[in-house]
Amino acid sequence: MKISSAEFIKSATRPGNYPPDEFPEIAFAGRSNVGKSSLINVLVNRKSLVRTSSTPGRTQLINFFKINDQFSLVDLPGYGYAKVPLAVKKAWGPMIRTYLEVRQSLHGVVFIFDIRRVPREEDIRMLDWLEEFGVPTIPVITKIDKINRSQREKHIRQIVAETGLPKDAFSLFSATTRDGCEDIWERIEAALDPVSMEGE
Secondary structure, eight states, X not given: OOOOOEEEEEEESSGGGSOOOOSOEEEEEEBTTSSHHHHHHHHTTOSSSSOOOSSTTOOOSEEXXXXXXXXXXXXXXXXXXXXXXXXXXXXXXXXXXXXXXXXXXXXXXXXXXXXXXXXXXXXXXXXXXXXXXXXXXXXXXXXXXXXXXXXXXXXXXXXXXXXXXXXXXXXXXXXXXXXXXXXXXXXXXXXSOGGGGTTO
8 A cells, every 4th residue: 555645633522523434444442552643653654643542442432544545544532541530431431332332434343453452341442343243344453563473373363262253363463573564454454445555
């Protein structure tokens, strides 16, 4: 995927604030601090299209970005961080669930797992929602460079076991080495409407 333009559109919390659904969308979901912002920045080859933070839980809005004037990437709020206010923790679920349920232009969700973390209740709930609303899912395991090669398989097996997804459904990614970038783009392009991708 050649990226010719990438721009922030707007942030929103509810359907009335979403931008018009004129472009097919791919959303990104995952727990706080799984490397979601870094993944998006690497995919679009921009250092800071999406703000990264050393403090988890900062993304508390749905952020929309237009790519190549052809499709949108959507950064969903990170969840599961203990130190955000209780009201924020209660809000993320309905905010994300509503988006998944009502957004007609949604073509798929890149669902992100940190290779060092075993999936928890919130992750399984997200998978249930994706299945409930029939949203195509692109599971990605990030931060693979943080684990020795000899230990990676064990960590991947844990994630596969907890999610119940087949191992070959996962793409492996490192923001440091950019490993997995092409594989993820192939899956994103497959999920997008082929008509919108003509000429790519």
